[in-house]
Amino acid sequence: MAPFYKFGLFGDQTSLVIALLIGISFGFWLERGGFGYSRKLAMQFYFQDLTVLKVMFSAIITAMLGLMYLTLFGFLDISRVYINPTYMGAQVVGGLVLGVGFAIGGYCPGTSVVGVATGKIDAIVYLAGAMFGMLVFGELFPLLKNFYNSGFMGNATLPEFFNLPTGLIGFLVVVMAVGMFLGGEWLERKFRKDGV
Amino acid sequence: MAAISPKQLGFGTFILLGLILAFSPVDRMARAEIEVSGLVQEIAGESAYISPEDLAHAIIDKDPSVIIVDLRSSADFAGYSIPGSINLPVAEFGTDRADEILDRDKTLVLVSNGNTISGQAWVILKSQGYPDVYILAGGMNYWVEVFTNPVKPEGVYTSDEQFRYELRKAAAPLMMGEQAVQSDANTPTETKTPAVRKTSVKKKKVDEGC
Numbered sequence: 001m002a003p004f005y006k007f008g009l010f011g012d013q014t015s016l017v018i019a020l021l022i023g024i025s026f027g028f029w030l031e032r033g034g035f036g037y038s039r040k041l042a043m044q045f046y047f048q049d050l051t052v053l054k055v056m057f058s059a060i061i062t063a064m065l066g067l068m069y070l071t072l073f074g075f076l077d078i079s080r081v082y083i084n085p086t087y088m089g090a091q092v093v094g095g096l097v098l099g100v101g102f103a104i105g106g107y108c109p110g111t112s113v114v115g116v117a118t119g120k121i122d123a124i125v126y127l128a129g130a131m132f133g134m135l136v137f138g139e140l141f142p143l144l145k146n147f148y149n150s151g152f153m154g155n156a157t158l159p160e161f162f163n164l165p166t167g168l169i170g171f172l173v174v175v176m177a178v179g180m181f182l183g184g185e186w187l188e189r190k191f192r193k194d195g196v
Numbered sequence: 197m198a199a200i201s202p203k204q205l206g207f208g209t210f211i212l213l214g215l216i217l218a219f220s221p222v223d224r225m226a227r228a229e230i231e232v233s234g235l236v237q238e239i240a241g242e243s244a245y246i247s248p249e250d251l252a253h254a255i256i257d258k259d260p261s262v263i264i265v266d267l268r269s270s271a272d273f274a275g276y277s278i279p280g281s282i283n284l285p286v287a288e289f290g291t292d293r294a295d296e297i298l299d300r301d302k303t304l305v306l307v308s309n310g311n312t313i314s315g316q317a318w319v320i321l322k323s324q325g326y327p328d329v330y331i332l333a334g335g336m337n338y339w340v341e342v343f344t345n346p347v348k349p350e351g352v353y354t355s356d357e358q359f360r361y362e363l364r365k366a367a368a369p370l371m372m373g374e375q376a377v378q379s380d381a382n383t384p385t386e387t388k389t390p391a392v393r394k395t396s397v398k399k400k401k402v403d404e405g406c
Contacts, residue, residue, distance in 0.1 A: 006327065061210055061214075065210070065213050065214070065217070068220075068222050069213075069217070071222055071225050072217070072220050072221075072222050072225050073225075074225060077325070079325050080325060080327075159223070165218075165222065165223055166222040166223050167217040167218050167219065167220045167221075167222040167223075168217075168218045170214055170217040170218070170222070171214035171215055171217055171218035173214075174210050174211055174213070174214030175211070175214065177210070178207050178210065178211060181207075
């Protein structure tokens, strides 16, 4: 029964090896999807190429459906899957900062590493900037601590927040994703310039 | 008849799968179900228990990942308690205070007079999916016995037995200090921490962090 690590099917060291393999394949497929190319990534903010949005939503609903069906058939104990805690205040601001950086730099943290791997200079600069930002954040942390912990909601999930059945939320997310997909294509047709 | 494009096929599959989910009892299946065979094995193999010596080590090391939960009544707790332990009578299970104390990310050590109450609490917590829960072997009775009157191993003894004896003797003032202070009511002096030599005792597994 999954999650395998939590049920002790492999130990700490094996889990690191598995994490490395998953990480390498993640990077490989990002590169193959064209996500190591900053112009393609930045293009989505001008509604000209929404590949990123479409790929992300496809991945999200594939993973979501997978987790829900594995739970439904009893292969997965979802209560043992790690959930990131929600800090609403800090995460809203952090998300906006990330979005601005994404639009300006053309990378998100993961894809910048992919760009570095293929030797893109802008990705190297971007990653160096990210590292510097981490240093500044770390040094300023005592000042930012209260803000960092603002809006703590615990391990919040949508079904708990809206008090709806998990399966129904799953269906609504699928509908939303399909809507985003179709909306994205509509935007692409409207804004796409020839020869870009 | 018009052919179905891959995109329509993809959307159709996702929506169909989502629609099935909307009418499925995902939440009911998500309840962590108690795997009786696993729990039985843990009890039989004694991996559910922690010895007084190992617990004493965690206390001396001030291990922040270990929470000692005293399940006895608050009157008993006031009488004597293990240093650093938190009182949570079993009757309070399920309250907000209990949820606050019983941290899933920590190692919980359950203490009662013997093994019975803590064993029952262990089963409850395990069935709720708490990953790291241990019963103090022998409970408070054995704990007090071990640390008030350590018995020197006689005849043929192993180095482990000898080490345990040394540890019991060395840790006794710290572990039983509170009681000594209470019986000696007029001078509430602070008990001195004895220097405990650290020998190769198998270290507790570090809690996983994501």
